[in-house]
Amino acid sequence: MKRKKYPLFLLLWLTILQPVFAQETASIDTVNMDEVVVTANRSSRLIEDIPGRIEKIEAKAIKALPVQNVDDILRNVANVHVNRSWGIFSKNASVTMRGLDGSARVLVLLDGVPLNKSAGGSVNWHLLSTDDIAKIEIIKGPASALYGNNAMAGVISIITKEPTKKIQGEVGLFGGSYKSFGGEFNIGGNLLKDNKGLSWGINSFYRQGDGYILVPEESRDSTDVKTNLKEYNIGAKLGYRFNKNQKLEVAYQTSNDIRGQGRQVYENMGDYISMNTHLLRANYQGTFNKTLLNVSAFYLYENEFKQNESIGSNSGKYKLSDRDSYKDDIGLWINATTHLSDKNILTYGLDLKRGTADVSNTYYTSTDVLTYEGTLNFIGFFLQDEYKMLNGKLVFVAGARMDFASYANGRLIVENPTSNTGFTSPFDSVFATSSWNSFSPKLALKYKFARNQSIYISCSQGFMPPRLDDLSKSGKIRKGFKLANPDLGPEYLTNYELGFTFQFFKKLSVEPSAYYSLGKDFQYFVGTGDSIDTGDDVPRPIYQRQNITKVEVLGAEISVNFQVLPKLLLSANYSYNHSTIKEFNKPEAYEKDLTGKYLNEVPKHMVYVGIQWDNKIINTTVSYNYIGSQWYDEWNTTLLAAYDLIDIRFSRAFGKHFYASLSIQNILDKAFIDRKGYLSPGRFITGEVKFKF
Amino acid sequence: MNKLLVLFILPGVVLFACNKEQPNYPPPTVRFVTDSGYIFHDTILTLGEKFKIGIDANNPNVNLTNFIINIEGEEIENYVDSGMNTASLHYRKTLTKGIANTEKWTFIIRDRNLKSSEISLNIKRDTNTAYGDIIYFPSVEIGTQNQPDGSFFSLSEEAVYTLEEAFLNQDVIDLCYYYDFIDTDEHTIASPGASIDTSVFPGESGLDSWINRRTTRFKHADITSAEFEGSTNDSLLIVAYGQSDGKRKAKNLQSGNIFSFKNEDGKMGLFLVNSVSGTDEGTINISIKVQE
Numbered sequence: 001m002k003r004k005k006y007p008l009f010l011l012l013w014l015t016i017l018q019p020v021f022a023q024e025t026a027s028i029d030t031v032n033m034d035e036v037v038v039t040a041n042r043s044s045r046l047i048e049d050i051p052g053r054i055e056k057i058e059a060k061a062i063k064a065l066p067v068q069n070v071d072d073i074l075r076n077v078a079n080v081h082v083n084r085s086w087g088i089f090s091k092n093a094s095v096t097m098r099g100l101d102g103s104a105r106v107l108v109l110l111d112g113v114p115l116n117k118s119a120g121g122s123v124n125w126h127l128l129s130t131d132d133i134a135k136i137e138i139i140k141g142p143a144s145a146l147y148g149n150n151a152m153a154g155v156i157s158i159i160t161k162e163p164t165k166k167i168q169g170e171v172g173l174f175g176g177s178y179k180s181f182g183g184e185f186n187i188g189g190n191l192l193k194d195n196k197g198l199s200w201g202i203n204s205f206y207r208q209g210d211g212y213i214l215v216p217e218e219s220r221d222s223t224d225v226k227t228n229l230k231e232y233n234i235g236a237k238l239g240y241r242f243n244k245n246q247k248l249e250v251a252y253q254t255s256n257d258i259r260g261q262g263r264q265v266y267e268n269m270g271d272y273i274s275m276n277t278h279l280l281r282a283n284y285q286g287t288f289n290k291t292l293l294n295v296s297a298f299y300l301y302e303n304e305f306k307q308n309e310s311i312g313s314n315s316g317k318y319k320l321s322d323r324d325s326y327k328d329d330i331g332l333w334i335n336a337t338t339h340l341s342d343k344n345i346l347t348y349g350l351d352l353k354r355g356t357a358d359v360s361n362t363y364y365t366s367t368d369v370l371t372y373e374g375t376l377n378f379i380g381f382f383l384q385d386e387y388k389m390l391n392g393k394l395v396f397v398a399g400a401r402m403d404f405a406s407y408a409n410g411r412l413i414v415e416n417p418t419s420n421t422g423f424t425s426p427f428d429s430v431f432a433t434s435s436w437n438s439f440s441p442k443l444a445l446k447y448k449f450a451r452n453q454s455i456y457i458s459c460s461q462g463f464m465p466p467r468l469d470d471l472s473k474s475g476k477i478r479k480g481f482k483l484a485n486p487d488l489g490p491e492y493l494t495n496y497e498l499g500f501t502f503q504f505f506k507k508l509s510v511e512p513s514a515y516y517s518l519g520k521d522f523q524y525f526v527g528t529g530d531s532i533d534t535g536d537d538v539p540r541p542i543y544q545r546q547n548i549t550k551v552e553v554l555g556a557e558i559s560v561n562f563q564v565l566p567k568l569l570l571s572a573n574y575s576y577n578h579s580t581i582k583e584f585n586k587p588e589a590y591e592k593d594l595t596g597k598y599l600n601e602v603p604k605h606m607v608y609v610g611i612q613w614d615n616k617i618i619n620t621t622v623s624y625n626y627i628g629s630q631w632y633d634e635w636n637t638t639l640l641a642a643y644d645l646i647d648i649r650f651s652r653a654f655g656k657h658f659y660a661s662l663s664i665q666n667i668l669d670k671a672f673i674d675r676k677g678y679l680s681p682g683r684f685i686t687g688e689v690k691f692k693f
Numbered sequence: 694m695n696k697l698l699v700l701f702i703l704p705g706v707v708l709f710a711c712n713k714e715q716p717n718y719p720p721p722t723v724r725f726v727t728d729s730g731y732i733f734h735d736t737i738l739t740l741g742e743k744f745k746i747g748i749d750a751n752n753p754n755v756n757l758t759n760f761i762i763n764i765e766g767e768e769i770e771n772y773v774d775s776g777m778n779t780a781s782l783h784y785r786k787t788l789t790k791g792i793a794n795t796e797k798w799t800f801i802i803r804d805r806n807l808k809s810s811e812i813s814l815n816i817k818r819d820t821n822t823a824y825g826d827i828i829y830f831p832s833v834e835i836g837t838q839n840q841p842d843g844s845f846f847s848l849s850e851e852a853v854y855t856l857e858e859a860f861l862n863q864d865v866i867d868l869c870y871y872y873d874f875i876d877t878d879e880h881t882i883a884s885p886g887a888s889i890d891t892s893v894f895p896g897e898s899g900l901d902s903w904i905n906r907r908t909t910r911f912k913h914a915d916i917t918s919a920e921f922e923g924s925t926n927d928s929l930l931i932v933a934y935g936q937s938d939g940k941r942k943a944k945n946l947q948s949g950n951i952f953s954f955k956n957e958d959g960k961m962g963l964f965l966v967n968s969v970s971g972t973d974e975g976t977i978n979i980s981i982k983v984q985e
Contacts, residue, residue, distance in 0.1 A: 266756075266778035309778075314888045318776040320758055364758040364805055365776025418774050531877065539877060 039109065039137040039157035041347055041386065042146055043292050043337040049388070049395050051446035051456040053140040053499050053513045055559070059161065062130055064612055064621045066649035066663040068686065070133065071095055071125045074156065075625055076608050077138055078557040078573035083601070085674035087665070087681040088180060089211045089227040091259055091273050093125045097153035098140060098517070099553040099577030100493075101524075101601045104467060105152035107143065111160055111251065112333070113281045113298035116150045118355020118376045119327040120469040124277045124302060126231055127255045129205035131170065131186050134161040140557075141515065142462030142495045145399045145442035148351060148380040152462035152493050160237075160251075163188030163199055169693055170659075176686035178226075180209030192241060199239040199249075206232040214262040214678035223311060225264045231257030245287040253279045262678070265309045265318060274305045291338040294349075301328040318365055319420060325359035327468075335382075343388040347399070353378040356409075357468040361475055367416035368423070372484070374410040374431070374472040376465065378403065384442070397444040397458075405465035405490070406435035410472045412484055422481055422532040422540070431472065431486035438463035438490060452503035462493040466523060470545035478676065479525075480541035481532045489547050492520045512558040519551035524581075524599075526634055529591025550583040551599065567614040575606040597636045601675065603628040605642075621649045632675050643672040659690040720808035721752035723800060726785070735815040738790040739822040741931070743959075746788055750802040750810070751781035759803040760784065764936050766793025772937045778805075789959060792931045794818050824926035830981040832967065835870040837880075838893050839974045845869045845885075848956060848983050859885075860898035863905040867956045869894070872973040873944075880946040880969045880977060884909035886957075887941035907957040910939035914953040914963060921951055921965050927984045930961045946977065960984045 040050045047054050055077050067073050071093035074080045084093040094103045104121020107114060115123045136158050143151040169187030188201030211227030213220065237251035256276045264270025281298040306323045335349030354377050361370040384399030410431030417423035444458035466488040474484045499513035526546045531539035559573040579599040586593055598604075605628035612621045625645045632638040646668055651661035662685070669683040725733035726747025738744060750757060760782055762773040782802065790796070799813040828851075835853055836842045845859035846852070846868040859866050863885070870882050871893045883889060885900060886908030894900045914933040924930070933953035943952045950966040962983030969977045 318778065320776060320778060362807070364803070364807070365778075366759055366774055367761070367803070418771070420774075 037137045038159070039155055040139050040143075041337070041345075041384065042335045042349070043294065043347065045386075048448065048452070048454065049386075049392075049446070051395055051397055051444035052458055052497070053511070053557075055138040055140070057136045057138075059134050061612075062133055062136070064619060064649065064651065066621060066623060066647040066665055067130060068663070068665065068684070069093065069125055070128045070130055070158070073130065073133075073136060074138070076571070076573075076610055076623060078559045078608070079140060079555070079575040079577075079606070080138065080156075081603060081606060081627070083674075085672075085676075085680050086214065086227060086678065087684055088207065088209060089178075089229055089259060089681065091261075091275075092122065095123070095125075095156065096602070098515070099555045099579040099599070099602050100153045100517075100519075101579075101599050104150060105462075105464065107147050107150040107155045109155065109157040110253075110279070111158070111249075111281065112283060112294065112296050113279075113300075114150065114329070114331070114353070115279070115300065117300065117302060117327050118329050118353070118378075118468060119325075119357035121150060121464075121467050124255065124275060126257055126275070127233060127253055127277050127279060128158065129184055129203065129233060131172070131184055131205070132160050132203045132235065134159050140513070141458065141497055142440075142442075142460045142493055142517075144403075144438075144440040144462040144464075145401045145460055146347070146382055146384060148382075148401055148403045148440070149353075149378055149405070149464055152464050152491075160235075161186070161188070161201070162239075163190040163201055165190060167693075170690050172688055172690035174686055174688035176663075177684045178209050178211055178681065180207065180229075180686070182207030195244040196241055199241070201237045202235070204232065204234045211260065211262070212679070212681055216673070216677075216679055221313065223263050223265050223270075225262060225270060226260070227262045228260040229257060231255065231259075246285070248282070248284050250282045251280075263310065265311050265320075267307065267309050267320065269307065271309060272307050276303045276305075277301070290340070291336050293336045294334070296333045297331070298333075299328065299330045302326075320364040321361060321368075322364075323359065323361045325357065327355070327357045327359075329353060329355040331378075343392075345386040347382075347384040347386070349382055351378065351380040351382075355468065357472070359473065361421075363418075363420055366418040366420040368418055368421040369413075369415040370421060370423075370475050371413040371415075372411065372472040372474070374468045375408045376468055377406045377408070378465075380404070393448045395446040395448075397442065400439060400441040403438045403440065403463055403465075404435065405437070406433065407431075407466070407468075407471055407486075408433045410468075410486055412472055412474055414474075420534055421475065422534045431484075434471075434486070436465050436490045438465075438492065452501065452506075452509075454501045456497075456499050458495075458497045460495050460497075462495065463490060464493075464523065465490040466545070470523065476534065476540065477543065480527070480543055481534065483528070483542055483544040485544050485546065488523065488545055489521055491523045491547065493522075494518045494520075507563045509561045510558070511560075512556070514556040515553075517553040517555070519548070519553070521547035521549065522551040522581075524548045524551075524594075524634065526586075526590065526594065527592075528589065530589075546587070548581055548583075548594065549585045550581070552578075552580055552582045553599075554578040569610075569612045571608070571610040571612075573608045577602055577604060592635065594634055597634060598631050600631040600634055600636075603630045603642070607644075617652075619651045621651075623647045640675055641672065643670065645670065657692050659692060661688045661690075662686070663688075716754075718752070718754035718804075718806060718808075720810045721750055721757055721802050721804045723748060723750040723802045723810045723812050725812060725814070732816075733814065735817070737817045737819050739819045740790055740792060741825065741927075742790045743787050744790065744816070746784075746786055746798070746800075748782065748784040748800050748802075748812075750784075752804050753780070755805045756780055757782055757802055757804050759801075761799075761801040761803070763799045763801070764791070765797040765799065766791060766795070770935050770937055772798075788936070790816055790818060791936050792818070792928060794820065796936075824928045826985040827924070827927050827930065827962075827982050828985050830983075832978060833981055834976055834978050835868075835882075836976050837870060837872040837971065837973050840976060842976075844871060844894070848960065848962070848981070849958075856894055856896070857898045860903065863903050863907070866907060867909045869900075870977055872971070872975060874972070878942075878944045879972075880975070881942055881944045882911070882946060882952075882964070882977070882979075883942040884911075884956075908941060909954050909956040910941060911943040911952045911954045912939035913943075914951045916951055916963075918949065918951070918965060921963055921980070921982070924963070924982060927961065930963055930982060930984060933963055934961045956983075 084090045108123045139155040167189040171185040175181035184205040186203040190199045191197045208230040215224045233255035235253040239249035241247040258274045261271035278301045284295040309320045331353035338346045358373045380403040382401035387396045440461045442460040446456040448454040495517045497515040503509040528542045530542045555577040557575040562570040584594045607626035609624040629642045647665045649663045665684040731747045796816045801811040803809040843853040843855040845854040847865040886906040965980045967978040
């Protein structure tokens with residue numbers, strides 16, 4: 001593979017300009033237990049008062065990281081596994097946590113509203129740009145007692161920037177490997193007077209790139225072409241503060257991208273995916289006496305258009321099809337926090353959400369048209385009490401949530417089928433309505449035996465109803481052929497956890513945790529043992545989402561942060577997960593039992609080491625990630641090799657207004673093969689200049 | 694500020710303003726070739742008689758993506774369902790009159806806008822024609838690739854050949870037999886023209902070195918052993934194979950399986966698996982009935 005010459009001129013440029021501008025170094029956050037997070041209890045608390053493992057990444061730290069996308073930031077967090085094997089050219093990222101596969105098991109919030117779609121549970125990470133983020137909070141372990149669906153492995157809460165000046169902003173341009181370039185801006189203003197008035201913000205991000213050939217050189221044919229991408233996102237928000245205690249914010253965020261998938265037979269654009277996402281949200285926050293009220297209304301809409309074309313290497317059979325999917329979620333989340341006393345805080349609320357999917361697959365080289373649709377409705381009530389004892393040394397949290405979910409309007413229509421889709425006759429199948437409910441309790445205790453030295457134990461339960469894609473969708477998938485399972489049930493996860501926090505001289509913190517999770521009726525993709533001949537070179541194995549009777553995760557993680565010098569921070573973390581299937585009451589028709597197998601796509605070991613060093617000449621961040629081997633398939637026959645990456649970022653401010661950076665991901669240019677058998681992009685370099693005002 | 698907005702938003706709007714909807718172009722045109730020797734209207738033919746069909750189709754506005762030939766006799770059979778991405782189609786084919794009294798041949802062309810056009814003609818069977826005779830091989834023993842007695846069979850010569858012998862008689866070899874360790878394949882009878890891994894029949898006489906790899910096509914036949922044994926003319930052979938093309942391999946063969954086939958000379962037949970044994974050093978025993 002040919003690589004472009006490194007933009008060393010950027011380094012030279014930084015060095016030459018060095019004496020001209022006064023140096024502004026970003027200060028490094030020290031480890032601070034006085035920090036406040038809002039996600040763990042759905043309103044502000046000190047981290048030291050939360051009996052669970054919480055991590056927080058501030059804008060300053062984000063700015064120092066060698067990242068291209070918002071999800072890249074999470075690679076530095078213990079026990080979070082980010083899969084974005086094609087770099088910026090990946091269709092999306094998969095973010096998983098705590099030894100559980102599937103991004104649907106991690107709830108992602110943007111300013112308090114969920115980004116996971118009810119249809120498949122995934123999140124479009126391209127909706128956001130790193131520059132618009134004020135902080136990210138990560139709650140580890142099941143949080144269904146407060147958040148319900150999706151919060152099985154944890155919650156990632158992204159909080160966007162709020163302007164603090166009358167007008168402020170930054171404008172940047174960047175360029176890098178594979179002819180990628182783009183620009184971004186983030187402008188806002190705060191017109192508050194006597195705690196009353198407007199605030200506003202606009203942000204946008206644009207990026208395009210030529211990409212690279214995904215297929216290893218020895219396997220390429222004439223249809224393998226470079227991936228490519230063009231994308232933008234735009235956001236706007238308007239806030240109004242009525243007084244010191246009440247504010248309202250309305251925000252709109254949209255993203256649009258086209259990503260070539262690296263194959264072209266006859267069509268001008270070949271295989272590509274175009275994603276168009278819109279998020280409209282309104283948040284009201286008011287304090288009345290001792291009660292803080294939060295109301296969030298949201299509407300998330302996504303249209304994904306995917307064009308596929310292929311030609312069989314043996315059969316020579318040409319196929320062209322597209323998939324046009326419309327998915328949306330609408331919801332209203334209301335929660336309140338009442339301070340009953342200095343020691344006692346009550347959190348309670350109601351969440352409503354409705355998700356729909358309407359997807360059609362149209363074949364142009366045959367007559368097949370497949371359509372599926374469905375609706376999921378959710379209602380959840382929750383109540384949590386936090387009680388402090390022993391002069392605040394002991395914090396006790398007890399909570400529970402009752403969730404009701406229902407599946408309706410499920411339908412699969414197959415028109416004019418041929419062997420291309422594997423269906424033998426047309427049909428219009430209306431699936432029966434289903435409903436489920438779940439009681440998700442939580443008990444947690446934290447004891448602070450000294451300042452910044454504490455222990456916590458917790459027991460909590462997670463709940464996730466089936467997703468629309470699994471209930472209604474039948475058709476080809478990457479692995480083979482997927483059969484809808486309208487009988488799929490919800491899954492439950494019970495988590496027992498023990499953790500410590502030790503901080504020494506405000507310089508060194510050590511945070512170990514260990515947990516045992518027991519999954520019941522775990523939703524898992526299982527091969528039936530049958531295959532279907534769809535006219536491809538080889539028959540496609542049939543898969544169906546099934547409820548696995550019992551799954552066990554035995555895991556541990558440790559994070560260490562050491563402030564060596566005021567401007568030198570060392571960070572490291574290690575995660576271990578032993579995720580296995582303990583029992584599978586397989587349907588009779590299924591060929592093999594999965595009992596004793598490891599969960600696929602879960603690395604057993606993950607390591608991160610980071611160094612952040614700021615000085616008068618240049619700020620430098622180096623990060624090292626090791627991702628252990630992981631099973632590709634449920635039968636544990638193919639093991640994906642472990643890989644490691646070293647990333648580096650140099651940055652420097654020139655006076656108050658100018659800032660430049662150079663990021664190099666995978667500096668050693670290590671090539672690795674992903675689960676689809678495709679190459680990673682290798683070394684990826686980006687130079688960026690910014691103007692701040 | 695306004696300039697900044699234009700700078701960042703406008704390029705995005707322009708770049709992504711691609712419209713998935715195609716303009717409302719007319720459907721493609723399709724017509725029979727009317728040259729000498731081609732059939733282009735309703736005709737009466739004898740059973741098994743060859744005839745030529747030519748189809749020309751095009752759409753100047755949008756590419757053609759799908760060509761379908763359906764034959765409506767006693768039931769509807771899909772003869773061709775082919776994907777493409779081309780401005781025009783020129784299809785020429787020599788076909789054979791099947792067993793149905795009347796076959797309605799329908800030719801459908803579809804384009805990228807999912808618009809379609811079709812033409813059809815009726816081929817009637819001359820009911821005065823008789824069914825043809827067949828040759829019966831009650832027991833043919835063929836070995837797998839590592840079995841020394843031979844893995845290749847010629848219908849015309851009624852003989853089994855080793856790889857070296859078959860290499861010297863490529864022009865008459867219709868079948869070969871091998872064992873594949875892939876679960877879905879295992880005992881496989883294929884035509885020499887099939888895509889067979891080079892490791893199966895390797896060496897100087899290996900299939901890769903052949904100049905003439907004849908193609909026989911197979912279809913699983915939904916008939917009983919008694920029907921197979923009872924057939925005395927080629928009517929069952931013709932019905933079982935039908936009009937559409939089969940595959941170049943009959944895989945995962947087990948005792949009792951019956952497959953219909955059509956060799957490169959157009960001769961149709963049936964084989965019944967009497968027994969299979971072993972793996973890559975095993976054998977298969979089949980009974981064959983083929984048009985004389």
